[in-house]
Amino acid sequence: MTDAAGAAAIDRRVVVVGAGQAGLSAAHHLQRQGLRAGTDFEVLDANPTPGGAWSHRWDALTFDLVNGVHDLPGSSLPPADPQEPARDVITRYYGDYEDEMGLHVSRPWRVASIEAFDGPAAWGDSQCFDLTAHGPSGVRRYRAGAVISGTGTWDRPYVPHYPGRFAGRQLHTRDFTAPEDFTGQRVLVVGGGISAVQFVMLLDAAGAEPIWSTRRPPRWRDEPFDAAWGRTVEESVAARTRAGLRPLSVVATTGLPSGPRYRAAVASGLLQSRGPIDRLLTAGVRFVDGSSEPLDAIIWATGFRASLGHLRPLRIREPGGGVMMADDDVSVIKAPGLFLVGYGRSASTLGATRAGRRAARAAIAATRAATEDAVSATG
Secondary structure, three states, rough: OOOOOOOEEEEEEEEOOOOOHHHHHHHHHHHHHHEOOOEEEEEEOOOOOOOHHHOOOOOOOEEOOOOEEEEOOOOOOOOOOOOEEHHHHHHHHHHHHHHHOOOOOOOOOOEEEEEEEEOOOOEOOOOOEEEEEEEOEEEEEEEEEEEEEOOOOOOOOOOOOOOOOOOOOEEEEHHOOHHHHHHOOOEEEEEEHHHHHHHHHHHHOOOEEEEOOOOOOEEEOOOOHHHHHHHHHHHHHHHHHHHOOOOOOOOHHHHHHHHHHHHHHHHHHHHHOOOOEEEEOOEEEEOOOEEEEOEEEEHHHHHHHEOHHHHHHHOOOOOOEEEEEEOOOEEEEEEEOOEEEOOOOHHOOOHHHHHHHHHHHHHHHHHHHHHHHHHHHOO
C-alpha cells in the first residue's frame, strides 16, 4: 500500500509499540492466537537493546534491590546473582525471550505519531491507524488494524516547579549513573518513592551527605505486598483511569516497603524527611519550615508521566489529564482499536503481563470484526 506522500506503507494487522514487559506480553499472546511476528504483527521498540526502561538503569541498582520482576508469559526469570546490576539481568532475560519466542522486534524504531486512517486498508473499511516511525534507515510508515501501545514512562521525566533558581548541578532519576559521582558533596534527594529512598542510602554509603525532601511525610507500609493488596491497589488506580484522570504516582498508591534495612535507616535518622521545599536558592534550598541548606547538587526523584506524545493526533486526552479507559483497562474509549498497556493499573510488571494478554485478545477481536465486515460488504 502507498500513502498520500507516496511512500510505501507496511500493512500489519496489529502493531505493538514498545518492547518492555507489557509489549512483549502482548506480542507473545498475539503469537499464541496464530499471528506471525514480522508478517501479521510488528513490534517496534525505540531502545537500541532489549530491556525496555530497565536497560537505562544505573549500575548501583543491583538485582537484590529490585522489589520484584514478574515472569514473562510462557517463561521464567532464571536465577541471578543478587549483586549483578538489575539492568543486565533484565536486559539479558528480555533479549533471550525475544529470541526464543521469535518475536522479531524491530529496533531502534521510535514511533513519532499515530493517526486515524479511514481506509481502505488490509483490515476492512473501518477505521485503522497510520503510524510513522523513525529509525536507522530513515522513516517507516505502517498501516495497522489495531495498535497496542506500551511506551511506559521513561521518556517523560517529571520535575515539579519551585520558585527561585539553584545554580548547582541538577539531575533526574533517569540521569543518575553512580553514587560515587557525589562523594564528599551535599546532595538533596527530592521525592517520596523507593528510588529516592535508595538514592539516599547509596549516597550515604558512597561518602556523600544526602538530605531527603518529600512533599508529605513518608508512608511506610508494614503489611505484606501480597496478591490481595496488589488487587486493591490496581482497583484504586483503575477507578481513576476509567474516569479519564491522570494515574497517581506509584508511592501515592502503594506506600514504601518497611524492611529491616529501611527501618534501621529510619532509626538512625538517615531516612528522615526535611519536608517540602519552599523555594530554590542560588546555592541551596529553603524548606517550608523556614530552614535552609547549602547544596552541591539536587537529584529529582520525582517520577514520570505516561509517554503518550505519539498518540497526540488521536486526541484521546481528557480534561483531567488522563485517558479514559474501558472496563477492561486496556481499551481506549475515544479510539476503538487502540489499546494501552503498562498504563494505569498495568504499570507494574505483573499488571503489564496481564494487560498484554487482554490487549492481544482485544486487538485480534477488533481486527477480525473489521475483516468480517469487509467480507460481508463485498459478498
